[in-house]
Amino acid sequence: MGEAENPEQVDDHPFDAAIALKPADTGDETYTGRTHPAYANMVGPYGGITAATLLEAVQRHPERLGVPVSLTVNYAGPVADGEFTVSARPARTNRSTQHWSLDLTQDGRVVTTATAVYAVRRDTWADTETAMPDVPAPEAAPVTPMPDYVEWAKNYEMRFVEGAVPELEGAAESGPGESPDSTTTLWVRDNPTRPLDFPALTSLCDVFYPRVFLRRGQAMPAGTVSLTIYFHADDDALAAQGSRPVLARARSNRFGHGYFDQSACLWGADGDLLATTHQLVYFKG
């Protein structure tokens, strides 16, 4: 599917096909979905699409109140290719907030757990302390594809400003491939383009390749075990963003004993901080 076909038509977009859920026969808190080959990763699907699918279960739930403000997804095991079940239970509904407990199962076994907080937003004092960094415009940064075998990455137009994927082929165990800083900054959006909504923003929050690859200048087994997103954007901010690129920057604080953390900011094209997101990542090496 090329951009020329119909860049703004949501229904035909592979993202929407990938997060599609239908109510299961067993009750209205349970949905059935299916992994989509376009979002395949090394082992199971891209973590961002799984997170987006869990959020989608709340988005379409008849008891949903307001918009997402917080989401945590725990990747307990690999999602196998094929069908899965998503359960979404409102654990508590208050006047203006709602707490959700979610899980994704296959053959009765828990594969992913999640919690989400939804809220009715209202106007208050506002300020952004972490301003968008001063970087070249998207058009000034070339589109850099991920290595061809990273299937899911083909759904994103990535323009790296700093910290692009290191040259993994032929990299020495140590040497010039290593980096003293784990920061990656890129302009990124769906490919083909698609207006930003909460599930798409959720998926974008996991778009960074593992920081340990950048630090060590080489690929190694690595995978997110827990992902948290704080949504700062409301519906108006998403509508204003449309399908323009998002500026995304990620960095780690610490690596050690098999895990590292990562914190990231995603700004809209006008400089709005749309989301902050954090994750803990397993690595071996």
Add this chain to the structure above:
Amino acid sequence: MGEAENPEQVDDHPFDAAIALKPADTGDETYTGRTHPAYANMVGPYGGITAATLLEAVQRHPERLGVPVSLTVNYAGPVADGEFTVSARPARTNRSTQHWSLDLTQDGRVVTTATAVYAVRRDTWADTETAMPDVPAPEAAPVTPMPDYVEWAKNYEMRFVEGAVPELEGAAESGPGESPDSTTTLWVRDNPTRPLDFPALTSLCDVFYPRVFLRRGQAMPAGTVSLTIYFHADDDALAAQGSRPVLARARSNRFGHGYFDQSACLWGADGDLLATTHQLVYFKG
């Protein structure tokens, strides 16, 4: 209870009394606890003690594997004074990781939900990118108590290096009380002192007063809705830290539409990054 009595005796410490759980009659995945007046906050207990109590349910669970690497706590409603029930279910146990689903209920109603990831740690390449900032030693910073009505804060020895609680009494709606930066840095430890362990570190991760108070120079209704902790410390790092002060620094990225985020680092006395922690906070004003 003063420091002179027995600063290192854990059993008598109010923290241990506050997080104490006993198996409920209903089964071994359910525990009963009780709110402790020493950790009272404005509405219900201090959020850090609730998070520590949830972690304690896993710590003492017979099926626990390894040590905590990630914890997310969602504050769905205020904990009422008195008894509560904590349920801790291992949602999935792998070879070296374990995923937990937790909740705290009162009278059958969900008050708090949580998820935790535990792991067997192993030696790998390690590096800390976010180094401890260059600040005066703990002894050089005076102990500054919180306002007297903040009961829980009396359990912590706080030495603010920057961003102390603004003078709330008599502060103008706007004026010199406001701050352009939400950063607070303090040396902090239990009072009376107590060797650091995972529940105590969990509680410390919520020790920062709301960032919006600092920015606006005034108190207003505010409360954490979701808290995430990434544990970088293992048992050896905790043992090395002992009961010395931890350097804790917090800052917000964005305030708006009734919520703000906060990210924080906690370093041990030797400069080890023990934990990184993030939260989303409701505010009204």
